[in-house]
Amino acid sequence: MTRAPYHHGNLREALVEAAVEVVREAGPEGLALRELARRVGVSHAAAYRHFADREALVDAVAERAMDALLAVVHDRLAAVDETEPVARARRRLVQIGVGYVDFAVAEPGLFRLLFTAYPDPPEGKDPDGEDPYSMLNAALDELVAVGYLDPRDRPGAEVTCWSAVHGFSVLNVEGPLRGMAAPDRDAALTSLLLGIDRGLGRRGEWPALTR
Amino acid sequence: MTRAPYHHGNLREALVEAAVEVVREAGPEGLALRELARRVGVSHAAAYRHFADREALVDAVAERAMDALLAVVHDRLAAVDETEPVARARRRLVQIGVGYVDFAVAEPGLFRLLFTAYPDPPEGKDPDGEDPYSMLNAALDELVAVGYLDPRDRPGAEVTCWSAVHGFSVLNVEGPLRGMAAPDRDAALTSLLLGIDRGLGRRGEWPALTR
DNA sequence: AGTGAATGTTGACGGCGGTAACATCAGGGT
């Protein structure tokens, strides 16, 4: 007859996991410390032994979300088997965008949370610490290296790419494009990514990419 | 000796105005029915005679925000004095983007609220009802008409443009680019808008635009 | 065995959105 132990044993972890679950189902605004505690079977104030406040918990979830986003993008990148250098670099850039949007659409709750608590990386030192922003920059540098992207166009390119892909994600996840059917969305995304690819390339010197 | 009248007289209007004020100062999440009522000098339940719930009030604010955004974009558009048709059409498209971002940066609270309660217009009938989306479409149609944009590239172009500009706004307003200094932001935006312009144009056939 | 730190519980406070019951007032029909 073992009654419920006074100490949970792994409360912090359990809370974060429950939080991730809630956010996936109900979005960031559905995340409540008290309900979480209830779910995990612990009193409402117990969470404060592990998190300073609600925001700290949100940050922890954001970390998980970031890892998940990273994994998706990473896999997409790894799946590019093209060998011709220029085509490969272009394809890799496209795949970053595809992975980013895929994650946003597949996990809207986590995606939204991620951008209400973003660990502002652009300033962060952390050389080649893997985040989507670094991956994007690396892909663009590669485009310069293979001669596709004019070095003079390199500055600002990362912001342009990120803006386009992020905007597309946001409009689809919580914006006016919310209801779009998957095939339409795919078509629009393809058009967007090819548009970027074309906008970056030296004018008219390269064959088109078919996503 | 006139004591405070039992009836406010124009409560709905007063509430919306106070709400706009609060959102500008504290963002959408700072908007509380009760505080609003306090501000206007009325009991907290009075608001429910004019709004079904909090969300209805938010929608009313969103309408104001949309009007404001519209006005900014409209003015930018009207200020284009270029007469050469192609350059004019390209400049007009760019100015839509500039106006959009300007509004987002100048009124982050209203901008954010607008996109947590967007009146999904893409489906909406309302022929040529003036909203940014229609303006964008009109500008792109014009680009086709003057021969700058290949008709085959027209479908999807509006989503691409909107995504890029919206994404840039979001990243600057609530995202990781939040802290960017104004000159840097301007430079990045210019690069983004020129990139779009270039991506849309028939390859290599047109002179560059200097924003 | 004993003690201090870590972890969990109970109970309270104030703020929120929302509802119901009651109060006040304005305007129209007689």
Added chain:
DNA sequence: ACCCTGATGTTACCGCCGTCAACATTCACT
């Protein structure tokens, strides 16, 4: 002139939330 009805506002209440303080239990180390 009167009254009644609907619109508008008020008070009081509910349950939810985040947060804190005081107290309880247990773990780990001496």
